[in-house]
Each structure stands twice: as C-alpha cells, then as structure tokens.
Amino acid sequence: MSRAPSKKAAAPKASGGKSTYAHPTFGFGVPATSDPHHFRVVIPRGNQAPVLITEHLGMGSETIRDQVIDRVRLERSRWTAIRSEVQRAFNARLKEHNLATGSWKVGETMVDRLLGKELCVLAWAVEKLEPEKIRLAVRNWLALRPEERWWLFGMTAMSTGGVQDADSGWRMALRYALGDVAQNELQKARAIKRLGPSEPATNTLGLFE
Numbered sequence: 001m002s003r004a005p006s007k008k009a010a011a012p013k014a015s016g017g018k019s020t021y022a023h024p025t026f027g028f029g030v031p032a033t034s035d036p037h038h039f040r041v042v043i044p045r046g047n048q049a050p051v052l053i054t055e056h057l058g059m060g061s062e063t064i065r066d067q068v069i070d071r072v073r074l075e076r077s078r079w080t081a082i083r084s085e086v087q088r089a090f091n092a093r094l095k096e097h098n099l100a101t102g103s104w105k106v107g108e109t110m111v112d113r114l115l116g117k118e119l120c121v122l123a124w125a126v127e128k129l130e131p132e133k134i135r136l137a138v139r140n141w142l143a144l145r146p147e148e149r150w151w152l153f154g155m156t157a158m159s160t161g162g163v164q165d166a167d168s169g170w171r172m173a174l175r176y177a178l179g180d181v182a183q184n185e186l187q188k189a190r191a192i193k194r195l196g197p198s199e200p201a202t203n204t205l206g207l208f209e
Contacts, residue, residue, distance in 0.1 A: 021100050027110030028090050028102035035059045039071070039116025041109045043079075051079040052163075053123055055116060070163045072123045081134045082122060089142060090115050117153035118146060124156060124171050125178040137178040 024032040035058040042052040055069045083104055091101040093115070102109065111119060122141045126134050141149070156170035165171050 022098040025100055025112075027112075028115055029094050029097075029099050029112035030110040031112075037113045039111040039113065039119065041104065041111060041119070043104060043106050043109070045106050048076055050075055053116070053120060055113075055120075069161070071120050071157075071161060072127055072166075073163050074123055074127055077131070078126050078129075078134065081131070082126060082138055085138050085142065086119060086122065090119075093146075114146070114150060117157075118149040120161075121149045121152045121156070121174060122178070124166075125174040127166050127171075127175075129175050129179045133179040133181075136181060140178040 026032060027038075030036060030038045037058045038056055040054050040056060042054065044051075051074045053071045053074070055071050057067050057069070087102070087104060090111075094101050102111075118141075121144075122138065125137045125141065129137055144152075152170075152174065156174060159165075160169040160171045
C-alpha cells in the first residue's frame with residue numbers, strides 16, 4: 001500500500017509555539033494525512049537516468065492494483081529544462097495558501113494532487129517536443145490558469161495518460177498546443193480582438209473564454 005516517505009512534515013513553529021503554516025505538509029503541499037491522493041516525482045541519482053512522475057490515488061483507489069499510475073517518464077535534459085520554473089510557480093501558489101514551499105530532491109518528492117496534474121500537463125507537452133521549443137511550452141503553460149491545466153489533465157488522462165501513450169490522442173494535442181508559436185500568437189490576437197483596443201490583454205491563454 002502506498003505510504004508517505006518516513007520524514008517529518010513541514011510545519012515550522014513560531015516563537016509562541018504555533019505553526020507558521022496553515023497545516024503540515026510533505027514536499028509540494030501534500031497534506032500530512034494518512035495515504036492522501038498525490039503525485040510523486042522520482043529523480044534518480046546521476047545526470048542521465050530519466051525522471052518518472054507517478055500518481056498515487058491513496059485511499060481513493062478502488063483496488064491496490066490501481067493505486068499507483070505511472071504517468072510520464074521524462075528524459076533528464078527535458079526535466080532539467082522545466083524543473084526551475086515549475087518549482088517557482090508551485091511555491092508561489094503554496095505561499096498564497098500559507099503552506100510550506102518545496103524543492104526537487106534526488107529520490108522521491110511528493111506533489112499535491114492538483115499541482116501534480118498541472119505538472120503532468122507540462123511534462124506530457126515536452127516529453128517529445130523539439131528541445132528548442134521547450135521554453136515556449138513552459139511560458140504557455142505558465143499562462144494557463146490552474147483550472148485550465150486541471151481540465152487538460154482530465155481530458156488527457158482518460159484515454160492517453162500512461163507512460164506508453166506519448167504519440168496518441170490528447171498527448172500529441174498538448175505537444176502542439178503548448179509548443180506551437182503560431183497558436184500562442186493566435187491566442188493573443190483573439191484576446192486583443194475580444195477586449196478591444198482600449199483594454200489591455202491579460203497574460204493568460206483564456207482556454208475557457
């Protein structure tokens with residue numbers, strides 16, 4: 001059965017003895033409860049082995065067999081290209097909710113279930129993307145609202161959410177959607193047209209608008 005790593009949750013104490021955070025967590029925002037639904041990023045030692053992202057359904061899984069799902073395996077160079085921006089974005093969100101920040105470590109790093117879905121969307125987009133387009137994919141991913149990333153994860157995970165599904169369905173669609181300069185410019189043009197010349201365009205892609 002899936003278990004949290006045997007380490008203390010992040011819950012620093014203020015001088016008065018009270019926790020400085022909303023509640024104790026592991027990694028990137030995973031609540032320190034019994035067997036929570038979360039994701040894990042497995043980073044092997046060395047600089048060559050790929051990084052594996054898995055989803056752990058915890059007590060929400062129907063069977064032990066379905067409790068852990070391997071979502072995506074990234075070449076080390078691709079992981080290196082996205083890890084810093086993802087960490088920065090996730091920690092900004094955690095701070096907004098008064099939760100401890102996290103960092104990627106060799107071994108297993110736990111990630112909140114919603115943040116994990118967002119990470120998978122970016123990882124799926126860059127897993128076979130041309131290396132020179134990865135920075136663009138990261139920028140486009142950052143421009144999406146969290147709920148847009150959750151929706152994209154749900155649509156992709158339903159049929160093409162495993163490690164062997166990189167070249168099919170929504171996985172390919174994500175690659176083109178986030179890694180295509182033309183599409184990014186098209187979204188900006190639509191935002192400007194919708195808002196009119198006197199109103200500034202936002203920096204989000206507005207997937208649901």
